[in-house]
Amino acid sequence: MTTRSRPRWRKAVTGFLAAAMAAGALGTAHAADPLVLDHGHIDAFNVTVVDGELVLDLKEDVTGSHVPHAPEDVLLHVKEDAWIDGIPEGYPGAPAGYVLPLTQDQNLIWPGWDTGGVAGSGYTDVEIDISAVDGPGPVYLYTLSGFGTVTPLLEEGDYELPGTLREESPAHTHAQWTFTEPGEYTLTARATATNPATGESITSNTAAYAFSVGDREQPPPVPSSLSIEGLADHYHTGDAMELTAVPNAATDLDHYHWYTRDSAAGDWEAAEGGDGDRYTGTAEIDGQQIKAELLDADHEVVAESAPVTVHIDDHQGEDPGATTLSVEGAAESYRPGDTAELTAVQTPGTELDHYHWFTRGSAEAEWALAGDAGTGADYTFEVAGEADGLQVQARLYDHDHEVVAESEPVTIRVTADDEPGDANGGGPGGNGGAAAGSPTNGGATEGGATNGALDNGGSGNGGAGNGGGEPMCFPIEEEREVPAAPSEALVLDHGHVDAFNVTAEGDGLVLDLKEDVTGSHVRHAPEDVILHVKPDALAEDIPAEYPGSPAGYLLPLTQDPNLIWPGWDTNGVAGSGYTDVEIAVSAVEGPGSVYLYTTNTFGGVVSLLTEGGHELPGTVREESPAHTHAQWTFTEAGQYTLTVQATATDPDTGESVTSDTETYTFAVGDAPVDLETQGGTTTETVTVGRTADGEDCELSDDQVAGGNLAGTGSNLPPLLVGISAALMVTGAAAFAINRRRSAAHA
Known part of the structure; x- marks a missing residue:
């Protein structure tokens, strides 16, 4: 087989559309300026039930993810690169034609159909009737079996359109197309969906699909509108x-x-x-x-x-600067962590509303702009312990950004949590201070732990540090990760499954599983799903040139509605910048080998792994967002686990993000029984002992049981309010644990 460019064929699409509409050839008028798609994943015949009605439209992943269009608004361009001079005998369209292969070529359009949109409606048995083809030559539509055998898809058992496609249950399907001649083609289609339980049917709109086959010159774009930029507000x-x-x-x-x-x-x-x-x-x-x-x-x-x-405003009339400014809302004093809420007030009020806030550490310091305050009349901030004496001022500006008024400074006063300062409060001469903590007043035990910290509520000078006693142990609640309770896993034994579903979410990358069996695009944590490869998948006559020969459990490249159809989808990274995705299957555990590969246009084995070869472990790579299916072979029955991680790279910067490592379970052969379900993990809250320095310590029985420390008269041990700040200073914030997802994504 050879591939070449045939003589260049050129025809402006606008001329075709005008002539076709004049002649009524399109049936339904196409948009004068259609969206032209010349590459990427396209569900040309997209069937959904919307408000009880059946809708036939087109859905594509080129301009976004699952973007719907009226078919008449889209032109599908089959580029000259699709021309093959040397189609083998026995393949529809031989000896030459424009071929859109069964497996995706990123340079060409990849049109298929999707009836997943009828799931849950009851109308699950769908026929797509392509009733007419207008164009310069025949159009063939077919698929290939697991080993490259030409297989009809049309209900009539033929390969040439017109004809009818049928999906007895919701499915997502791609096929091999051949256009024998260059030129403009129009396919007229309509869908009918039937409820198999009642026999009731509903029928969709009739839609016209335009294909432009071969090289085509785009006329220079003609703008349809202008915008004017540069106009000022006034x-x-x-x-x-x-x-x-x-x-x-x-x-x-x-x-x-x-x-x-x-x-x-x-x-x-x-x-x-x-x-x-x-x-x-x-x-x-x-x-x-x-x-x-x-x-x-x-x-x-x-x-x-x-x-x-044009708006002209010369700010005539009242002088906008004729006002004075004051700051309201300051409290007499604050505790560390309190929120200060200040407001600038004009007297009298003016139309001006542009403010800046300034702070200084004391009356002797220089003013500095409060960069987090914004330009409004309100300034809110959290009061720090060291903010005592901080001064705050507001300034009002006119349209020329000149200061027209400024407030008198307000001073922030901060009272520490241990500052009562009376004789019993632990001040410099209090009973809870250094005197009570000295060896003569109780030494390490009485003055250190009891008198200094508990009985008299002192500032800590009589605590363990100065009194020589053991550090106090505080009960702290923390979350820790534990295995989830066993739960029944979801077993999928048929239908469309994007096993490796890669999505950019926030600043991270998520690897999960997405399926169209229980609904449409339902996402799960991989460990919550068992993929069952049924005994029906056993192929006992795999040809010698195919991986897994002579026999194995085969999941074919094209969907068998009776089997699972696992693939992968990286369209979830579109728009994130991280568009170059590698999915690394780093380990395979099971009773046999697992092979993953695809076939070329006419059935030859093609490696999908970046390392070459066909056997997993290995890595698949999608340099741009794609939705891909492949052929799988498991050589032996039994349970297999695949360890998988995805990495996505921004091709412009080289920066990468990596997902969590996930585990996928395949049960091959008889129905899975006595399998250990993969329940994931969950979190629980436990009470542990921590000193003020963040060190582990043993809690008393009363503390563990939720009791109080002796003599506090409170449900909380003294100093607990301040313990979190101390822990943060000592690095105890590291107790927070990154928790693994345990619930399915919605």
Whole structure:
């Protein structure tokens, strides 16, 4: 077989569309400016039930993820690269034609169909009737069996369209297409869905699909509208104006006209100051309107902007600076961690609303801009322990960003938690201070742990540090990861499964499993699912040139509705920048070998692993977002586990993100029984002992049981309010645990 470019065929699509619509060839009029798709994953025949009605449209993953369109608004371009001169005898379309292969070629469109949208409606048995094909040559549609055997997909048992496709249960299918001649083709299609329980049927709209086959010249784009950029919110009389007309499509056209009128009720006049797509002028009239037009070579207007209106505000009338400013809301004192809520108040009020807030550590320090305050009249911040004496000031600005008023400073006062300072409060001379903690007043035991910290509520000077006693042990609640309770795993033994589903979420990468068996695009943690490869998958005559020969459990490249159809989907990274994805199967545990591969256009074995070869472990790579299925072979019955991790890279920066490592379970052969379900993990809250320095310590029986320490008269041990701050300082924040997902994604 050889592949070459045949003589170049060119025809402008606009001419085809105009002629076709005039002749009524398209049945339904196509958009004059259709979306042209020349590569990527496309569910051309997308069937859904919406509000009890059956809808046939087109869904694509080229401009986004699962983007729907009316078929008449899309042109499917089969590029010249699809031409094959040397189609083997026995394959539809031989000896030459434009072939869209069964397995995705990232350079070409990959059209298929999806009836998953009928799931749950009851109308699950779907027929897609392609009733007419208008074009310069035959169109063939077929699939290949596991070993490259041509297999019909049409209900009539033929390969050439027109014909009918049937999916007895919701399915997502791709096929091999051959267009024998270059040119423009239109396929007319309609879907019917039947409820197998009642026999009741519903029928969709009739849709027309346009294919442009072969090389085609795109006419230069013609803008349809202009926008005007550069207009200020307002001007002062005499200010210079500089505007730019921007077409909504790139164009070589450069002939513009500019117009002005004194008001929305006035007449348009040609404007001086227009030079190509630029306009310069002077702001003189409040309410003046300006617009631009773009003309073609025949001096015909092809695009026009909406008018923009000039607003002039010279700030006449009351002096905006005639006000004084004060700051309200400051409390007499704060505790560390309190929230200060301050408000700048104008007396009298003005139209001005642009503020800046400034702080300084003391009355002697320099003012500094409070960068987190914003430019509004309110300033809210958390009071730190060291903020005692902090001064805050607000300043009001006019339209020229000149200060017109500033407030008197307000001073923040902070009272520490241990500051009562009376004779019994643990102040410098209190019973809980150094005196009570000395050896003569109880030594290490009485003064250290009891008198200093508990009986008299002191500042800690009589505690373990100065009294020589053992450090106090505080009960702290923390979360820790533990195995989840065993639960019944979801067993999937048929249907469409994106086993390796890769999604960019936030700043991270998620690897999970997505399936269309229990619903549409339902996501699960992989450890919550068992993929059952049924005994029906056993193939006892695998040809010698195919991996797994002579026999094994085969999951074919094309969907068998009776078996699971596992693949992978990286479209979830689209738009994130991290578009180059590697899915590494790092380990396989099981009774036999596992092979993963695909076939070429005419059935030859093709490796999918970056390392070459066909046997897992190995890595598959998708350099751009893609949805892929492959052929799997398990050589022996039994339970297999695959350890998998995904890495996505931004090709522009080289930066990468990596997912968690996930475990996938395949049960091959008889129905899975006595399998240890993979329940994942969960978290539980436990009480542990920590010193103020974050060290482990033993709690008393009373503390473990939820009791109180002797003499506190409170449900909380003294100093517990401050313990979290101490723990953060000593690094005890590391107790927080990253928890593994245990629940399925919605």
